Amino acid sequence: MSAFSKDTWINGLWKQNPGLVQLLGLCPILAVSTTMVNAVSLGIATIVVMALANLSVATLRNFIPYEIRIPVFILIIASLVTVVDLLFNAYLHELYLVLGIFIPLIVTNCIVLARIEAFAAKNDPLVSTFDGIAQGVGLLLVLAVLGTMRELIGAGTLFGGIDLIIEGASAIKVLGTDYPGFLIAILPPGAFFALGCLIAAFNWINSRATARKHAAPVTPQAPADAVPES
Numbered sequence: 001m002s003a004f005s006k007d008t009w010i011n012g013l014w015k016q017n018p019g020l021v022q023l024l025g026l027c028p029i030l031a032v033s034t035t036m037v038n039a040v041s042l043g044i045a046t047i048v049v050m051a052l053a054n055l056s057v058a059t060l061r062n063f064i065p066y067e068i069r070i071p072v073f074i075l076i077i078a079s080l081v082t083v084v085d086l087l088f089n090a091y092l093h094e095l096y097l098v099l100g101i102f103i104p105l106i107v108t109n110c111i112v113l114a115r116i117e118a119f120a121a122k123n124d125p126l127v128s129t130f131d132g133i134a135q136g137v138g139l140l141l142v143l144a145v146l147g148t149m150r151e152l153i154g155a156g157t158l159f160g161g162i163d164l165i166i167e168g169a170s171a172i173k174v175l176g177t178d179y180p181g182f183l184i185a186i187l188p189p190g191a192f193f194a195l196g197c198l199i200a201a202f203n204w205i206n207s208r209a210t211a212r213k214h215a216a217p218v219t220p221q222a223p224a225d226a227v228p229e230s
Contacts, residue, residue: 008127012134019142019195020202024110028102029143030191035160039147040140041095042102045088047136049080049106054120054132056080061121073116074107081106094164111139142198149194154185 018024025046033039056076057064064072085103088096096103106112115135120128151160156175163169173179184190 005127008131009134012131012136012138013141014138016135017138017142017202018111018135019139019146020199022111022114024114025139026195028105028109029139029146030188030195032099032102033143033146033150033191033194034154034186035151036144036147037095037159037161037165038098039143041092041165042099043136043140043143045084045103046106046109046111046139047133048084049077050112050115050132050136051129052080052132053077053112053116054128055125057116057120058123058125058128064121069121070113070117073113073121077112077116078107092165095161098161098164111135146191146194146198149198150185150190153182153194154190155179155181 016022019026019029028042028046032042053073053076057073060072060076081104084106085096088099088103115132119131123131148158151157152174156173156179157171158174159169160171162171185194
């Protein structure tokens with residue numbers, strides 16, 4: 001399988017999307033997606049961990065005894081998450097305080113461990129690295145859309161908290177300064193409602209695509225031994 005295979009990206013972004021199809025990592029997806037900035041930041045951290053964890057496991061898979069593979073996988077993930085956690089603390093300290101426990105919790109994120117067990121432990125390093133990136137980007141897209149929906153409906157803004165990353169930047173008041181806000185959108189129930197709508201839209205698109213595929217007319221083919229008319 002090629003590392004740049006189209007199927008790798010289609011699976012990660014759509015067919016096997018971690019947030020919409022596999023429904024893994026729901027705790028950080030629901031908890032951190034109050035704003036787009038928070039959601040995308042955690043998504044980027046997850047991409048880095050998934051890519052490096054897949055690379056490490058795929059490289060070492062022939063040296064890891066089958067009986068202790070899960071503890072070794074968790075140890076590798078924990079080491080990478082610790083590095084990412086310390087980098088956030090050192091260079092994005094304010095954002096690090098906002099994300100809180102959810103960066104260290106990447107260690108227990110089922111998306112990372114499940115992909116290592118299902119893919120990286122059975123494939124070569126390059127393919128595994130790009131698979132981790134594709135799966136991470138799929139999660140990032142879900143987080144970005146969910147964070148945008150909740151922030152826009154809940155506060156009427158976009159890029160809230162961007163000043164934690166870019167000094168002097170500020171949120172964009174998309175719905176104006178008079179928008180009263182819709183508090184439930186940025187509370188936990190709003191996260192469930194928004195994700196449910198996102199999954200419903202995803203399933204509707206898939207069902208429409210399947211219906212169009214089945215409804216497509218089949219062009220009859222002439223028999224192989226047919227003689228064309230002169």
